Amino acid sequence: MSAFTATVTVRLETGVRDPEADTTQQALERLGFELQSLRSADQFEIDLDAADAEAARDRANAMAERLLANPTIHDYSVAVQSR
Amino acid sequence: MTVAIVRFGGSNCDRDAARALGAMDIDHEIVWHEDGLPADTTAVMLPGGFSYGDYLRAGAMAARAPIMETIRARAEDGVPVLGICNGAQIGCEAGLTPGAFTTNESARFQCEHVHVRVENADTRWTRAYETGEVLELPIAHADGRFEITQSELRHLEAEDRILFRYSTPDGTVTNEANPNGSTDNVAGILGENEGVAVLMPHPERAALADIGSTDGRVILAGLRQATVAP
Numbered sequence: 001m002s003a004f005t006a007t008v009t010v011r012l013e014t015g016v017r018d019p020e021a022d023t024t025q026q027a028l029e030r031l032g033f034e035l036q037s038l039r040s041a042d043q044f045e046i047d048l049d050a051a052d053a054e055a056a057r058d059r060a061n062a063m064a065e066r067l068l069a070n071p072t073i074h075d076y077s078v079a080v081q082s083r
Numbered sequence: 084m085t086v087a088i089v090r091f092g093g094s095n096c097d098r099d100a101a102r103a104l105g106a107m108d109i110d111h112e113i114v115w116h117e118d119g120l121p122a123d124t125t126a127v128m129l130p131g132g133f134s135y136g137d138y139l140r141a142g143a144m145a146a147r148a149p150i151m152e153t154i155r156a157r158a159e160d161g162v163p164v165l166g167i168c169n170g171a172q173i174g175c176e177a178g179l180t181p182g183a184f185t186t187n188e189s190a191r192f193q194c195e196h197v198h199v200r201v202e203n204a205d206t207r208w209t210r211a212y213e214t215g216e217v218l219e220l221p222i223a224h225a226d227g228r229f230e231i232t233q234s235e236l237r238h239l240e241a242e243d244r245i246l247f248r249y250s251t252p253d254g255t256v257t258n259e260a261n262p263n264g265s266t267d268n269v270a271g272i273l274g275e276n277e278g279v280a281v282l283m284p285h286p287e288r289a290a291l292a293d294i295g296s297t298d299g300r301v302i303l304a305g306l307r308q309a310t311v312a313p
Contacts, residue, residue, distance in 0.1 A: 016230060017264065019190035067147060070140060070176065072183040073230050 001049045003083040006060035010069045010076045011041040044068055053080045084125035086111040086306045089154070091145040096131035096168065096287060103290035104128075107300060109307050116150045126163040126306040127154050129170025131223070131285060141184065141226040142172030151177045163207060163278040163306055168224055171271070171281035180274045180281045181239065182231035184224075188264025192225040196296075197262050199270045199284060200250040203243050206277040208305035217254045218247075218298040220284035222262060227283040229265035229272075239272060246280055247271040280305070 012018050018040060025038040046063065050056035060078045069076040086104060090097045090113050097113050104111040111128075112121055120127070135144035145151070151173070158164045158179060166174035172184045187193055196219055204214040212218075231239070239245055247270040251260045261268045263283075271282025286299025 016185075017188065017228075019186050019188055019264075023190045067139070067143065070143070070183050072175075072181070072232065072235075073185055 001051060003047070003049055004053060004056040005081050005083045006046045006048060006056055007079045007081070008044040008046065008060055008064050008068055008076055009041050009079075010044070010064065010074050011039065012073055013075050016073050042068075047083060053082075056080045084110055085121055085123045086126045086128055087114045087120050087124045088112065088128045088130055089114050089116055089150060090130070091116050091132070091134040091148065091173075093134040093136060094130050094132035094169070096285065099285075100128055100130045100167070100287040103287040103299070103303055104306070106291055107303060107307075109303070116145070116148050119150060120153055120157065124157070124162070127157065127165070128306060129164070129166040129173050130287075131168030131170060134169055134173065137226070140172075140176065142169060142174075142176040145169075145173045146176030155179060158274065158276075158279050161276065161278055164274070164280070165208070165302070165306060166281035167285055167287065168222075168227075168283055171283055172226060174274070174279070174281040179279050180272050181235050182229055182266075182269075182272065184226050184283065185228050185230055186226055187224070187228050187262075192223075193227070193262055194221070194223040195262065196220070197222050197270075197284060198250050198252050198254075198260065199247040199282075200254045200256065202245045202248055203273070205243075206246065206273065206280070206305070208246065208277075208280050208302045211301040211304070215254055217250060217252060219252075219289070219296055220286060220299055221288045222284050224263070224283055227263040227265065229269045229283075231266055231269075236266060244273040245269055245271075246273055247282055247284070
């Protein structure tokens with residue numbers, strides 16, 4: 001077994017409105033910053049032991065499918081690094 | 084018969100629901116989710132609140148509690164299940180109903196009275212109404228914006244599973260009458276069978292004449308008649 005960190009990033013799918021991001025963008029603009037758009041995302045860093053990176057990725061994918069993301073509104077991506 | 088009002092950590096409308104059902108002489112019992120459904124359960128109510136602090140997403144944690152597997156199985160057997168507010172979020176997260184309830188378009192918590200139009204009067208929850216009739220019910224939520232893919236929405240419409248839409252008092256569906264940015268003004272939907280319903284407005288807060296409106300009683304009465312023996 002090897003030690004990995006799987007980083008799961010959960011984003012709203014393109015086209016799903018994100019009122020929190022809109023509000024954050026407006027606050028930045030009120031502070032005088034220039035920006036074109038802003039997207040928010042949730043990121044989970046998961047330390048786990050697995051036989052290899054592929055097994056770690058599979059498990060992190062399963063975690064995203066079962067709980068971390070909601071397929072109705074979210075896309076997610078998984079990156080795996082040795083720890 | 085007993086309506087099981089399922090309490091999770093952070094449920095806070097369970098007692099409102101119990102009081103409303105009590106006033107309607109409907110047998111009920113508040114059930115801690117870890118204790119499972121009572122043997123004589125004939126209907127299930129998922130009450131409002133902020134289960135598990137809305138961590139991750141509203142309803143996400145409660146939806147994965149073991150009791151939800153039991154509730155899913157009983158729902159398939161025809162036991163009525165009503166999810167209200169956080170209970171609706173739990174119902175969608177658990178896959179009892181399609182779609183998701185997420186952040187209000189205003190990004191704010193909203194507590195106000197709204198009007199909803201009955202879209203399907205041929206259900207146990209709406210049978211005292213005609214399609215097109217309007218109810219006045221309170222809402223109290225930050226995550227009530229109904230999101231669903233266009234293909235799933237068309238599927239729901241084709242199967243007549245949209246129960247309520249936010250509307251004006253005279254029953255017109257407009258953007259102005261939509262309090263939270265819900266897709267197509269959808270306020271409540273049905274599951275695979277009409278025994279399963281979820282909605283964001285609170286019928287249990289509109290069930291006692293003393294507090295203004297009893298429009299919610301008919302919806303709650305849908306818990307009364309079981310279609311299967313316990």
